Amino acid sequence: MDTTVPQRFVVPIGPQHPALKEPGHFEFTVDGEQVTGASVRLGYAHRGIEKATEGRNWVQNLYLLERICGICSHVHATAYCLGVEKLAGVTAPPRAQAIRLLVAELERIHSHLLWLGVAAHEAGFDTLFMYSWRDRETVMDILEALTGNRVNYSANLLGGVKFDLTPELTDQIYAGLELLEERTHQYVDVVTSDATLLQRTRGVGVTTREQAEELGLVGPTARASGVERDIRAEAPYAAYSDFPVKVVTATAGDLEARFVVRLQELFEAYRLIRAVLEKLPPGDLQARMPRKIKPAETISRVEAPRGELFYFIKSNGTDQPERIKVRTPTLCNLASVCVLAIGSQLADVPMILAGVDPCFSCNDRMVTVYSGDTDHTQWTWKQLRQYGIDYYRR
């Protein structure tokens, strides 16, 4: 063998859970332990949701779009509702807008604690993983008590929200926040002082402010590099103009900074939730919505736990949309992994990947289902709908 020609080794990572328990495929070219090239292939969880919206009415789409993501389902529904309300010229009542904010911040807590666990697990720090997921149950219980569901809370309606706060719920939220706040102080302490964890995070995957802007990063990933980009502050939606957000940033741009930014955002979420509970506006929960919407286009942007979520909605005068485009934050952030991985150690790649908090199901929105009539593990939409009708007739 000619030893003068440098050998290229390609290390495939994925499609089975490259970092999180979700599918994505990466190919890293390595020279020894050092990564010299990277490429990404997605679509393993693509479900055709954008196409599917064109065949459903405005109300059905709310439930469909909410299911784009199991973690940040509420922000998807909020972005959609705010957009459709704008098209219809309807404004949801202030109490509904405040409850949207409250659920969005509870969801952010759930999402960030989930990420903390996953990132700790990637670093081999399973104790932190177990503790953070145990504490996450507190916020999951609150969400369940408020909406009846741990995920896909379905708090939104077109024109408002479904659920109101009761005094018992308010007490449960206050008690939960107290516990979580105490625990979060502990986590901040751990991620900034634990020597073993710091070896995996400090100075790893450094993204400078210029790089973050060049790569089009969004959300906590961008804010950890000092880019003050937060839709809640820049273009306040729902009740964020009444309850302003302080944008949390860091300057280091490494993985440690991303831990710190996400944890500091938790404190901000606790503060916002308390502020909403104290000054919850009285009034109705829902405004009336028309069934059909005149032809128009609108853009709706919200700050998901992972960054800016963008919806482009076009109506055509019927009860169905002409086109709905969804751009999720993970798509912006994921491309950066391929750039940031180059030059780093292969062993750091899972951490760099987890560092952007990727959400593949948000990112992919289509899958082709090949159905056989005899195969009852796969149902067509018609079969599923009929099953639902028969179930409730019984």
Add this chain to the structure above:
Amino acid sequence: MDTQEALKSAETLLTDYPSTRPEENRLDVTLAPENLSAVVSNLVAARWGYLIAITGLDQVALGQLEILYHFGAGAAVLTLRIPLPRIPIPSVESICPIIPYANVYERELGEMFGVEFRNSPNTDRLFLPDDWCSDVYPLRKDAVLNEE
């Protein structure tokens, strides 16, 4: 920067092209495909916001496929609209040499709507499977999908 100021400065950068204000915080500018690269370069040079997303709109009745490039600066959103004939496969210059991260958006649009991006560094499939038919663009209105 204030939203209205941001929109004004975008209007100043794009005075040569027809524009509308569909909503209070939005500016839509219609461009011919050959002007796209120059306009995007100007926006980047002026540090006007960042590219948020690229949307495709299939308008069968008009026989056109519109590509929308959305840029955001605070609450202000600027949309560059490029109308193209939908048949044969429309072709537009890639903006990756100016905004490298646009590549994932272009790859998504290319495979979903059937749009060719000239001089793109990477036109591989991003979401669709490897064995997907080469002439079926799922987000086009007339795409025949074997759903049921």
